[in-house]
Amino acid sequence: MRLLNASGCLDALTALEVARSLDVFVTKTVTPMPRAGNDPVRIAEVDGGMLNAIGLANPGIERFCGDTLARLAGLEVWVSVGGFSVQDYADLAARLDGEDVAAIELNLSCPNVDEVPESVGEVVAAARAVTEKPLYAKLSPAVPDVAETARAAEAAGADGLSLVNTIRGLALDERTLRPVLARGPGGLSGPALRPVALAAVHACRRATALPIVGMGGVATGRHVLELLAAGANDVALGTILFSDPAAPGRIRAELEAELAAHGFADADNAVGAAHEADLPTLHQRSRVRVEKHLHTGLNVAG
Amino acid sequence: MLTRAAHSVTGTEAVGPYTLLRIQRGDLDPGLPGQFFMLEAPGRLLPRPMSLCLATESELAFLIDPIGPGTRALCSLELGDRLAILGPLGNGFRLDVERPLLVGGGIGIAPLPYLSERLDNPPAVLGFRTSWHAEAAALVPNAEVVLEPIYVTEVMPAGHDVLACGPAPMLEAIRALTPHAQLAWEAPMACGYGACWGCVVRIDGELKRLCVEGPVLDAAA
Numbered sequence A: 001m002r003l004l005n006a007s008g009c010l011d012a013l014t015a016l017e018v019a020r021s022l023d024v025f026v027t028k029t030v031t032p033m034p035r036a037g038n039d040p041v042r043i044a045e046v047d048g049g050m051l052n053a054i055g056l057a058n059p060g061i062e063r064f065c066g067d068t069l070a071r072l073a074g075l076e077v078w079v080s081v082g083g084f085s086v087q088d089y090a091d092l093a094a095r096l097d098g099e100d101v102a103a104i105e106l107n108l109s110c111p112n113v114d115e116v117p118e119s120v121g122e123v124v125a126a127a128r129a130v131t132e133k134p135l136y137a138k139l140s141p142a143v144p145d146v147a148e149t150a151r152a153a154e155a156a157g158a159d160g161l162s163l164v165n166t167i168r169g170l171a172l173d174e175r176t177l178r179p180v181l182a183r184g185p186g187g188l189s190g191p192a193l194r195p196v197a198l199a200a201v202h203a204c205r206r207a208t209a210l211p212i213v214g215m216g217g218v219a220t221g222r223h224v225l226e227l228l229a230a231g232a233n234d235v236a237l238g239t240i241l242f243s244d245p246a247a248p249g250r251i252r253a254e255l256e257a258e259l260a261a262h263g264f265a266d267a268d269n270a271v272g273a274a275h276e277a278d279l280p281t282l283h284q285r286s287r288v289r290v291e292k293h294l295h296t297g298l299n300v301a302g
Numbered sequence B: 001m002l003t004r005a006a007h008s009v010t011g012t013e014a015v016g017p018y019t020l021l022r023i024q025r026g027d028l029d030p031g032l033p034g035q036f037f038m039l040e041a042p043g044r045l046l047p048r049p050m051s052l053c054l055a056t057e058s059e060l061a062f063l064i065d066p067i068g069p070g071t072r073a074l075c076s077l078e079l080g081d082r083l084a085i086l087g088p089l090g091n092g093f094r095l096d097v098e099r100p101l102l103v104g105g106g107i108g109i110a111p112l113p114y115l116s117e118r119l120d121n122p123p124a125v126l127g128f129r130t131s132w133h134a135e136a137a138a139l140v141p142n143a144e145v146v147l148e149p150i151y152v153t154e155v156m157p158a159g160h161d162v163l164a165c166g167p168a169p170m171l172e173a174i175r176a177l178t179p180h181a182q183l184a185w186e187a188p189m190a191c192g193y194g195a196c197w198g199c200v201v202r203i204d205g206e207l208k209r210l211c212v213e214g215p216v217l218d219a220a221a
């Protein structure tokens, strides 16, 4: 079990010590061109979580590769990428293929971008065609059947799944009753997302053999244990890092205690504990093409 | 370093509509005036950014305006309650100024008592909505106080190095008058250390993170 940060929830350049306390540093989503992101207000606390509409602010892939990446030396880096067409994802994956990055996470689910929806299967296949790097498909739980999307990603050659991205929410100002965020809606993260993440991980674990990075509302070692039990192999921390940059160390210690209390020798032994013994075997990817095109919108909340 | 630790409340006092929250200092570094701390707000998901108002050997104090759920939770803390504090964060005021003049508006006076102490009590001009709010002026030595409809920009003496904190329209007005002023801005913040990109403001024509670049910025930026 590895502990990662969730994309967009940590900048290793302003908090290197926090990045070092994780096994993997995942970048904020990088797009083909630089993006300034949305106008403020971009964040709001709500009951059970927070909304964000950052708008994928990032320097663009060229400046990222030319400048940012060199400054991340020494970290195990996964690069999250997001585009607005199948070709965008293929270009991004091809550009990163020769770089010193451990994996590419395809952000197929940003709720804060309005651009044209694309098919998960097509995007994954296009990226697969141009890179040998491990490809993680980051999916939205806001679809009728996330397991179906997961199967499409697997069939198209994904190496893993990142579950879940935020879901759309709206906050209204106490006095004016106008949306708090300049963009209107935003992506809901934090405690309220945790049962949604558990359900998505649980369903995808039954539907595919792909390794899963589970995330959504994780704040304690107990929460990590539950995601592992639902079927995650690795776990990412997002919103909790905002209030507690020391969360990785604390959560690891809490997890050790939880594992011991439940009689697991280590974290990997807890994976899938919520399921009966009839799960698909890990790493045996089916290469069957899924004909049906599954649609997703790049989540520009992030 | 990003050290966050729990500290005890050593006292609270009402100052006009505001609450002065005193915290046991422990090994907290007070930092520079204008830097801020992320204070755990009981029952809330996210901490709230607060400027340091006063520092003594044994205590740090924050002046808080209860305008919403987070600040109301902080104002209802009681003696002995514990809260997690992260900081000091961001960039404070540059103290290498020749003729300092402190300018504050409303709750924006929060960082001025500590700033005043560090600059040997320079003159200050403070503006408030009502005389009740103006009770907080007692925390700042050498202060001239104006009440609305008079604005601080109408009484600011010329020829000073202005260090200011207050509502955005006040800071904009000061910026227009004195391009060399140092201004402490606010933005909603989730993390305070550059992780969320939530706190952006327009700096030099670009959206930049206030918690990283500020909160104190040169007026010309």
Ligand SMILES: Cc1cc2nc3c(=O)[nH]c(=O)nc-3n(C[C@H](O)[C@H](O)[C@H](O)COP(=O)(O)OP(=O)(O)OC[C@H]3O[C@@H](n4cnc5c(N)ncnc54)[C@H](O)[C@@H]3O)c2cc1C
Residues within 6 Å of the ligand: A173, A174, B036, B048, B049, B050, B051, B052, B062, B063, B064, B065, B066, B067, B068, B069, B070, B071, B072, B107, B110, B111, B185, B186, B187, B188, B189, B215
């Ligand atoms: C660097 C910094 C230092 C600060 N120092 C102090 C201080 O010393 N004392 C103090 O009382 N407050 C200070 N603030 C402001 C304080 O952090 C906010 O008032 C607080 O976060 C609001 O939280 P809430 O849950 O009470 O209200 P919310 O529900 O978050 O907000 C209530 C209303 O205020 C608006 N609002 C929220 N946050 C801000 C903001 N940061 N700027 C402008 N409008 C906002 C909201 O849009 C809403 O209308 C500081 C802010 C920053 C960024």
Ligand SMILES: Cc1cc2nc3c(=O)[nH]c(=O)nc-3n(C[C@H](O)[C@H](O)[C@H](O)COP(=O)(O)O)c2cc1C
Residues within 6 Å of the ligand: A006, A007, A008, A009, A028, A029, A052, A054, A056, A080, A107, A110, A138, A164, A165, A166, A187, A188, A189, A190, A191, A193, A215, A216, A217, A218, A236, A237, A238, A239, A240, A301, A302, B196, B197, B198
């Ligand atoms: C401020 C913020 C920015 C985010 N930016 C991105 C992003 O750029 N790309 C992405 O794939 N997910 C992004 N996310 C989603 C997170 O990676 C994660 O999927 C989600 O927040 C759920 O985890 P959490 O509840 O632990 O925060 C962002 C989330 C937040 C709160």
Ligand code: FES
Residues within 6 Å of the ligand: B188, B189, B190, B191, B192, B193, B194, B195, B196, B197, B198, B199, B200, B209, B210, B211, B212
């Ligand atoms: S408050 Fe999170 S980046 Fe500034």
